[in-house]
Amino acid sequence: MSTQNNPEFWGYRRPDGRVGVRNHVLILPTITCATQAAKQVTELVHGTVSFIHQHGCAQVGVDYEQTFRTYVGMGTNPNVYGVVVMGLGCETHQARSVAGEIAKSGKPVEVVSIQDHGGTLGAIAQAARIAAQMVQDASALSREPFDFSELIVGTECGGSDACSGLSANPAVGVVSDMIVDHGGTAILAETTELIGAEHLLANRAVDDRVAKRVYEVIQAMENRAIAMGVDIRTGNPSPGNIRGGLTTLEEKSLGAAAKAGTRPLQELVEYAQRPTKKGLVWMDTPGHDIEQLTGMVAGGAQVVLFTSGRGTPTGSPIAPVIKIATNTLMFERMKDNMDINAGTIIDGKESIESVGQRIFNEIALVCSGKLTKAEILKQHDFGIWRIGPTF
Amino acid sequence: METGYQTVMMKPEDSVAVALSEIPAGTTVKVMCQDQTFVVQLQDNIDFGHKFAVVPIKQGQDVLKYGEVIGVASRDIDVGEHVHVHNVEGKRGRGDKVEYAKQS
Numbered sequence: 001m002s003t004q005n006n007p008e009f010w011g012y013r014r015p016d017g018r019v020g021v022r023n024h025v026l027i028l029p030t031i032t033c034a035t036q037a038a039k040q041v042t043e044l045v046h047g048t049v050s051f052i053h054q055h056g057c058a059q060v061g062v063d064y065e066q067t068f069r070t071y072v073g074m075g076t077n078p079n080v081y082g083v084v085v086m087g088l089g090c091e092t093h094q095a096r097s098v099a100g101e102i103a104k105s106g107k108p109v110e111v112v113s114i115q116d117h118g119g120t121l122g123a124i125a126q127a128a129r130i131a132a133q134m135v136q137d138a139s140a141l142s143r144e145p146f147d148f149s150e151l152i153v154g155t156e157c158g159g160s161d162a163c164s165g166l167s168a169n170p171a172v173g174v175v176s177d178m179i180v181d182h183g184g185t186a187i188l189a190e191t192t193e194l195i196g197a198e199h200l201l202a203n204r205a206v207d208d209r210v211a212k213r214v215y216e217v218i219q220a221m222e223n224r225a226i227a228m229g230v231d232i233r234t235g236n237p238s239p240g241n242i243r244g245g246l247t248t249l250e251e252k253s254l255g256a257a258a259k260a261g262t263r264p265l266q267e268l269v270e271y272a273q274r275p276t277k278k279g280l281v282w283m284d285t286p287g288h289d290i291e292q293l294t295g296m297v298a299g300g301a302q303v304v305l306f307t308s309g310r311g312t313p314t315g316s317p318i319a320p321v322i323k324i325a326t327n328t329l330m331f332e333r334m335k336d337n338m339d340i341n342a343g344t345i346i347d348g349k350e351s352i353e354s355v356g357q358r359i360f361n362e363i364a365l366v367c368s369g370k371l372t373k374a375e376i377l378k379q380h381d382f383g384i385w386r387i388g389p390t391f
Numbered sequence: 392m393e394t395g396y397q398t399v400m401m402k403p404e405d406s407v408a409v410a411l412s413e414i415p416a417g418t419t420v421k422v423m424c425q426d427q428t429f430v431v432q433l434q435d436n437i438d439f440g441h442k443f444a445v446v447p448i449k450q451g452q453d454v455l456k457y458g459e460v461i462g463v464a465s466r467d468i469d470v471g472e473h474v475h476v477h478n479v480e481g482k483r484g485r486g487d488k489v490e491y492a493k494q495s
Contacts, residue, residue, distance in 0.1 A: 162409050162440030165457065166399060195483045196460070222484045231487035233480075245409065245440030247474065248481035251461035309440075329439075346411055348397070 007182060007360070009367035010143035011150070011302075012081070015106025019150040020078035021302045021367040023141060024049045024318060025134045027084050027127060028075050030098050031056030031091035034114060037124050038086045044128045047135035048084075049317040051382030056093040058390045068093055068101075070272040070384050073298025075102035075109070077318050081138035082108035084127045089115030108134055143368065149183030152275065153363065154296035154304035154319070155259045156189065158289040160237075161244025161309025163326035165255020167355070168307035168342035172324065174356025175305065175363070176261035176280060185278045187296050188260045191221045192236060192287035196250030197257035201282065205265045213268040217284045236287055240310045259307070271385050272298035289314050290383035293321070303367055305359065313337045314381055315374025320366045323373060324359065337373050400424035400445065402458030407442040407474050409456075435473040442474040454479050 012020040027050040029038040038050040051074075055067045071093065075083045083102055087095025095111045103109045110130045117123040155172050157164055176186040188194075194201065198218040205211035225232040237246045246252045266277040268284060272295045275281040283299055285292035289312065296304060297319045304319050306312075309326040311334040325331035328343030340359055344350035366372055397411035400422050408422045408429070414437045422429040422445055429445040437443050442456070448468040453460045462479045472478070 162442070166401075166409070192484075196481075200459075225484045225486040227486070229486050232484035242476055245438065245442065245475070247442065247476055247479050248462040249483055250459070250481055251456060254457045254459050254461065327440075 007148050007364055008145045009148070009151075009364045010369065011146050011367060012078070012141055012143060013146075014078045016076075016078075018078035018300070019146050019302070020080070021320065021369075022079035022318070023047075023081050023138050024079055025082050025084070025131050025138055026050065026075060026080045026318070027086060027131060028071060028098070029053070029056070029086045030071055030093045030095045031088050033057075033088040033091065034086040034095075034123075037114060037120050037127070040124045041084070041086075041127045041131055044124070045131045045135060047138065048131050049380060051317050051380055053382055053384060055384050055386075057091040059092060060391055061388065063386055063388050064092065066271055066387070067384050068098065069270075070294060070298045071098045072101040073272045073274065073300065074294075074318060076105045076107075077297055077300060077302070079302055079318050080107065081141070082134040083110075084131050084134070085109065085111045086123065086127055087111065087113040089113045108137070147182065148179060149278070151179065151184040151303065151363075151367065152187060152299070152301045153179050153184065154187045154189070154293070154299075154301035156289065156292060156296070156304060157193070157256050157259060157307040158314060159308045159310030159312045160241050160246060160252055160255060161326060162246060162255075163244075163343070163346050164307055164309045165258050166326075167345035167352070168309075168324045168326040169255055169258035170352045171342045171345065171355040171359060172259045172305050172307055173261035174353055175359045176259060177263050178356065178360050180261070180263045180279045183278060185275050186261070186280050187275065187283050187299065187301055188265075188280060189283045189285040189292045189296055190256055190287045191217050191284050192232075193249070193256040194218065194253050195222060196248075197253040200257055201260065201265055204263075204280075206267075210265055210267060214265070214282070217268060217282075221286075244309050269299065271295045274300045286385050288383065288385070290381045291385040294382050294384060303363060305363075307342070308338075311337060313374065313377065313379050315372070315377070315379030317380035317382065320372045321374045321379075322359070322362055322366055336377070339373055394418055394420060396420050398422050400427075400429075401456060403427040404458055405455045406444060406446050406448050407454060407456050408445050409442055410437040410439060413437070413439050431471045434469060434471040437473055444468045444470050444472050444474050446470060448474075
């Protein structure tokens with residue numbers, strides 16, 4: 001179906017022109033008080049997804065905006081056919097405002113608030129009826145062929161070990177270049193885990209303004225640790241990273257940056273913000289796996305490449321996450337969770353380029369409907385980067 | 392000299408190499424990177440994925456991997472010693488070293 005010179009995948013065209021690789025109906029709780037009801041709806045109605053979180057109220061300023069942007073981004077992600085926004089009624093992040101923003105994409109959106117529908121059971125029944133109709137409508141759509149220029153591919157590493165920077169991350173770097181060369185977008189994230197490697201990326205910035213932003217976001221991340229008077233090393237590298245042979249944040253960063261390939265850095269976007277340019281884009285996110293995954297998916301990534309040395313089950317309710325092992329030992333130990341073994345590079349059996357091609361081929365298959373391990377295991381992780389306290 | 396143990400050194404200017412399997416102390420390994428060759432007798436057991444010094448590193452000196460700075464030696468490190476959190480410190484994001492944070 002896909003060849004190296006004319007790569008394509010089979011996806012769903014959405015009313016706003018973007019292309020989905022999945023056809024989910026999302027039950028989107030805008031407040032933590034509605035998350036349990038939303039989860040009940042997903043258990044009643046096949047074809048729906050949701051996520052649990054602790055946000056949506058008592059937030060101000062940058063956190064309010066970031067959370068709002070994340071909800072809207074999850075709803076407008078092209079992998080979503082339609083959305084039932086579930087609120088409580090009294091919360092800061094009003095379901096109606098979130099639904100209004102999502103509706104601008106042209107996809108079906110409905111609102112159900114617990115306080116307006118006779119409490120939890122009434123709201124669940126109402127949301128389930130709406131969702132059931134949306135699922136049936138969604139199921140009538142057919143996949144069509146598209147090329148890779150329609151894709152935003154998120155890249156991420158988690159549970160890193162000393163092999164991450166030698167095998168899986170450079171292989172993802174090869175894929176990042178391939179995506180960019182085919183006119184698509186690759187997102188680099190994890191600002192915390194680029195501390196110490198920023199000069200390498202700044203040198204690849206398309207202009208001085210982008211290079212300046214690279215140093216600014218790195219400085220801001222470092223300053224948060226400094227302002228708190230904490231040693232960033234107590235959390236990063238993590239105990240597992242250290243057992244895997246990573247000594248310092250800088251060492252981890254240099255390995256993480258290998259995911260970014262070699263192409264020019266086009267822009268930096270805020271957390272959960274949709275890229276405005278194609279090519280390599282940096283999203284300002286923390287190193288926390290789930291929070292950065294959420295940021296990239298809310299920013300429109302339809303598929304995510306996730307390299308791991310220690311092994312992790314991470315997945316998203318909205319986007320397929322392709323899990324790539326950095327070493328063969330872990331791949332064998334965690335076959336339930338891993339999709340691809342890049343440890344063949346360490347074993348001396350395969351080149352970085354060859355593994356990159358294998359990952360690229362897997363993207364075409366997954367974007368055409370093949371399920372990833374994380375999807376099969378319903379690993380629906382979600383977390384929003386919180387900067388300040390709750391009020 | 393052909394001990395069968397694989398190691399990797401990323402750039403010729405690096406001060407460390409990485410073991411690609413568990414290697415016992417006392418083993419002599421040959422580490423090659425481009426035009427550089429180092430013959431190193433390991434002073435410690437080196438676990439899979441862990442680093443050892445290929446050149447002597449003085450306390451306070453930068454430690455190099457990927458041709459870049461990964462931290463600073465917190466004490467003198469001999470050739471063949473395990474290089475890790477017990478003898479290397481990161482230099483970045485060090486809020487713990489900021490004086491004002493300890494006041495008030």
